[in-house]
Amino acid sequence: MTATPRTDDLLARADATIAGGSITLFALSGGERRVLERGAGSHVFDVDGREYVDYVLGSGPLLVGHCHPRVVEAVQRQVTLGSTFYTLNEPVIELAERIIDQVPCAEMVQFSATGAEATFYALRLARAATGRDAVLKFEGGFHGSSDYAQMSLYPVGPPNYPSPEPTSSGIPRALERDVLIAPFNDLDATAAIVDAHAERLAAIIVEPFQRVIEPVPGFLAGLRALADRHGIVLIYDEIVTGFRLGPGGAQERYGVTPDLATFGKVIGGGYPLAAVAGRRDLLATADHRRRGNDTYVFISGTLNGNPVAAAAGLATLDVLAEHGAYERLDALGERMRGGLRAAFAAAGIPAQVMGIGPIFQTLLVDSPVTDYRTMRKADAAAMREITHGVLRAGNLIAPEKAYLSLVHTDAEIDATVDAFASAATRYAERSTSGD
Ligand SMILES: Cc1ncc(COP(=O)(O)O)c(C=O)c1O
Structure with missing residues (x-):
């Protein structure tokens, strides 16, 4: 094995100082960790000079790759002008205009630093607008780290809709009353919950494309109709899908417009920025000149709307x-998913290769995946082992949702598919020989 002195030293220091020796939930298979030093295009390099094709992409912001020359130039220009002002600046006004131009629901915008804050603010706007406290989210839906969002994110107990199961410790028990849980893609079950609790429901929040699961035809339109029927605010969390599935995100792709939508990742180009956008009347409550008014909503933060x-x-x-940028992203995704389907079929391993556009994930299960429960049937241990082989072949990839960028090449994708094919075949051979 190659020596990795700097990695070993830094990991020891991280273990001594940083909780869990990790700054995020991100986990490579086999318990491996990397300390990255730099990224260039579709590649990253660790502190010992090991090079990887990157399918993590900073958890999604780097849709045009690491250090894209246009992004670097824009950032360098701005940092010489000032790093932060806590006040209006031209780049953020232009970004608001761009979001409004491109996103169907966006009549007005407000900014935050992280996606977690954006979804938290969206829920607050909905509660202010409706005068109701409860919100409905979908089991397994990810909306960041807030207390609300941590409800039934990765529940381990049996389903007990609409009661939530907190995924983190430290969540106030009182919130359990105000977060209702429904199964994604099950409109009948969702409608029954919404109809029964409508008078206290402020919002339905949904990832229109939940993790790697497509909405079944009619599901989003059904949520729209339910929200309209009861005066509930429909919120799309487009922090992953926004500006990734097309210029207008998932709402444009699926043709169903929410009242509010949250954005992050891509709109910050790799720097901390997120936004909530939507109906003018809803955003208008977050006008600081209205302070003291009953329906005034507080949205403010030190780095909100940061100019860099x-x-x-x-x-x-x-x-x-x-x-052609979005066509290219779709084509790259299709190439990867098509290659992976063929690779797992050749290895004789039942697999669902999930994803859309530049998003992909393989789940080792022979039945269709339509929600959190069907996703959990997948053989995670086998996928971890296979992904570990792919990591060792020079790909930064975890056994979870993975991303492609505009600068990934067909050849890189084909090589990664080959690495999956070899690792899957080795796994299948070991399984049949009982090793
Ligand atoms: C759909 C979705 N919503 C919200 C978030 C939270 O965003 P952030 O990590 O910027 O707080 C994420 C992060 O991955 C996400 O995928």
Whole structure:
């Protein structure tokens, strides 16, 4: 094995100082960890010079790859002008205009630093607008780290809709009353819950494409109709899908417009920035000139609307606006998913290769995956082992949702597919020989 002195030293120091020796939930298979030093295009390099094709992409912001020259130039220009102002700046105003131009539901925008805050603010806007306290989220739906969002994120107990199961400790028990849980893609079950609790429901919040699961035809339209019937605010969490599935995100792709939508990742171009966008009347409550008014909503933060992040986001959106960018992202995704389907079929391992556009994940299960419960049937241990082989072949990839960028090449994808094919075949051989 190659020596990795700097990695070993830094990991020991991280273990001594940082909780869990990790800064995020991100976990490579086999318990491996990497300390990354730099990224360039579709590649990352660790502190010992090991190079990987990157399918993590910073958990999604880097849709145009690491250090895209246009993004670097925009950031360098802005940092010499000032890093943060806590006040209006031109890049963030232009970014607001861009979001409103491109996103169907966006009539107005407000900014935050992280996606977790954006979804938290969206729920607050909905509660202020309706005068109701409860919100409905879907089991397994991810909306960040807030107390609300941690309800039934990764529940381990049996389903007990609409009662939530907190995924984190430290969540106030009182919140359990106000977060209702429904199964994704099950409109009848959702409608029954909404109809029974409508008078206290402020919002339905949904990832329109939940993790790697497509909405079944009619599901989003059904949520729209339910929300309309009861005066509930429909919120799409587009922190993953926004500006990734197309210029107008999932709402444009699926043709169903929410009242509010949250954005993050891509709009910050790799820097901390997120936003809530939507109906003018809803956003208008977050007007600080209305302080003291009953329906005033507080949205403010030190780094909200940071100009460096806004400049990076604008440069990213400029690159994505160029001819053929989204077609290319879709084609890359199709190439990867098609290759993976063939690879697992050849290895004789039943697999669902999930995803859309530049998002993909393989789940080792022979039945269709339509919600959190069917996703949990997948053989996670086998996938971890196979992914470990792919990591060792020079790909930064975890056994979870993975991302492609505009600068990944067909050849890189084919090589990664080959690595999956070899690892899957080895796994299948070991399983049949009983090793
Ligand atoms: C759908 C979705 N919503 C919200 C978030 C939270 O965003 P952040 O990590 O910026 O707080 C994430 C993060 O991965 C996400 O995937």
